[in-house]
Amino acid sequence: MQDLEAAMVDDLLKPLESQAPPSAGGDGYDRVQRVCRDLNSGHTPAPEDLAALTPTTREWLTLLEPQMRLLVGNVEKEALVAHIRGGKCLRGVIRSDAESIAQWKHTVALEAIEAEYDDEPKLAM
Numbered sequence: 872m873q874d875l876e877a878a879m880v881d882d883l884l885k886p887l888e889s890q891a892p893p894s895a896g897g898d899g900y901d902r903v904q905r906v907c908r909d910l911n912s913g914h915t916p917a918p919e920d921l922a923a924l925t926p927t928t929r930e931w932l933t934l935l936e937p938q939m940r941l942l943v944g945n946v947e948k949e950a951l952v953a954h955i956r957g958g959k960c961l962r963g964v965i966r967s968d969a970e971s972i973a974q975w976k977h978t979v980a981l982e983a984i985e986a987e988y989d990d991e992p993k994l995a996m
Contacts, residue, residue: 899923900951906932907944928955931967934975939964 902920909916910932921929935943942964943951954961957968965975 899928900948900955903928903932903951903955904944904946904948907935907940911937911940911944927969927972928967931965931972934972934979935964 902923906916906920906924909920924932932940932943942961943954946954946961950959950961953959954964955967957966960966965971
């Protein structure tokens with residue numbers, strides 16, 4: 872029984888891996904939300920906020936559409952934590968993992984090609 876309790880305590884004390892690292896200006900999730908709010912309001916995010924984010928998280932934030940960033944920037948912290956850690960997804964917001972980012976970029980590229988094709992003049996029959 873003591874071994875089980877010790878194992879449970881060890882599991883609880885292990886830090887949970889996150890794509891947003893903790894920092895002096897609040898934890899990484901606060902920084903993610905600040906960067907989202909800055910981007911949506913047309914401000915340049917603070918260099919220290921950007922520097923504290925992983926490259927994957929920075930890429931994710933720049934790919935998000937304004938509506939997605941608005942949600943990420945203002946959602947309850949627990950919901951953002953769950954989304955970034957792969958738990959419950961924020962509706963309408965792409966995941967922050969590398970695979971989801973790659974799929975999103977592929978989709979955007981296909982839509983751009985389709986839009987370009989649709990804009991070409993058609994021959995009248």
